Amino acid sequence: QSALTQPPSASGSPGQSATISCTGTSSDVGGYNHVSWYQQHPGKAPKLMIYEVNKRPSGVPDRFSGSKSGNTASLTVSGLQAEDEADYYCSSYTSSDSWVFGGGTKLTVL
Amino acid sequence: QVQLLQSGAEVKKPGASVKVSCKASGYTFTSYYVHWVRQAPGQGPEWVGRIKPSDGSRIHAHKLQGRVTVTRDTSTNTVYMELSSLRSEDTAIYYCARDNHVWSYDYWGQGTLVTVSS
Numbered sequence: 310q311s312a313l314t315q316p317p318s319a320s321g322s323p324g325q326s327a328t329i330s331c332t333g334t335s336s337d338v339g340g341y342n343h344v345s346w347y348q349q350h351p352g353k354a355p356k357l358m359i360y361e362v363n364k365r366p367s368g369v370p371d372r373f374s375g376s377k378s379g380n381t382a383s384l385t386v387s388g389l390q391a392e393d394e395a396d397y398y399c400s401s402y403t404s405s406d407s408w409v410f411g412g413g414t415k416l417t418v419l
Numbered sequence: 420q421v422q423l424l425q426s427g428a429e430v431k432k433p434g435a436s437v438k439v440s441c442k443a444s445g446y447t448f449t450s451y452y453v454h455w456v457r458q459a460p461g462q463g464p465e466w467v468g469r470i471k472p473s474d475g476s477r478i479h480a481h482k483l484q485g486r487v488t489v490t491r492d493t494s495t496n497t498v499y500m501e502l503s504s505l506r507s508e509d510t511a512i513y514y515c516a517r518d519n520h521v522w523s524y525d526y527w528g529q530g531t532l533v534t535v536s537s
Contacts, residue, residue: 312463343522347464354514354530355464360523398463402522406478408454408466 313338313399313411320417321389329414331382331399337409339380343402346375346384349413350395358397359384386416394418421445423453423515423528430534436503439531441515448496449473452518455489455500457511458530465511469518470498505535 314332321327331338331346338344344362347355357366359375362382372387382401386393399411426440441453455467468479468489477489483502491498498515513531516524 345523347524354527355524356527357519357523357525360519360525361521366519366525400464400466400523405481407480408522410456410464410466412463 311409313401313409315397315399315411315414317412318415318417320419321386322419323389323391325389326385326387327389327416328383328385329397329399329416331384331401331411333380333382333401333409335380336405337401337403338377338382338399340404341402342377344375344377344382345400346373346382347398347400348393348395349398355398389418391418421517421526423517423526425513425515425528425531428532428534430536431505432537433505433507433535435505435535436501437505437533438499438501439513439515439533441498441500441528443496443498443517446517449493451520453491453498454516454518454524455487455498455513456516456524457509457513459508459511462511464514467500467513472498502533505533507535509533510535 346359349355362377363375424442449472454469456464458464470477470489488501515528517526519525
């Protein structure tokens with residue numbers, strides 16, 4: 310199972326928005342709504358930010374939103390804040406009854 | 420509160436085996452799947468395997484088939500991940516993570532660094 314494709318970097322100024330894409334295939338992202346997004350700060354474990362494409366766990370700010378079109382999912386962070394600077398990974402359930410992650414995107418708040 | 424507490428860092432020689440533990444607390448252990456995910460230095464996460472604590476049924480990443488085993492002990496609410504025939508490319512932080520019933524990981528352990536070096 311190949312890793313999902315993410316851009317290596319994204320950026321935005323405080324208060325602006327940034328969008329990160331995650332491209333897979335019809336066997337993973339395109340075939341299921343089990344797409345998740347994780348935020349990871351250096352030296353920390355990942356934190357769930359979005360699940361089932363567009364649902365936010367309790368405690369995650371509504372500045373974080375998710376969507377999907379075909380084989381590509383997206384994470385949008387609105388009203389960027391300094392603490393949003395981190396690595397972001399997408400993940401999807403697959404038709405092989407396994408899970409696959411993206412290579413990660415480093416989000417920089419300028 | 421939900422906690423997943425993992426065992427400490429390990430250093431192993433190529434060809435050896437390692438067993439990492441993950442003790443769960445703060446929730447009903449048998450009601451949630453537990454996954455193992457590893458992350459090599461500077462890389463994205465990689466799914467390793469999953470176990471259903473209520474009956475012990477498990478699946479593993481095809482890439483690691485034959486080398487990885489995920490088990491659990493319901494008397495201590497602990498999940499284990501054992502990886503054999505270690506290679507340098509197995510060097511990574513290994514995380515356990517709870518599945519939130521919809522194939523996402525809502526709680527993570529603190530991670531266990533496994534270093535494979537001669």
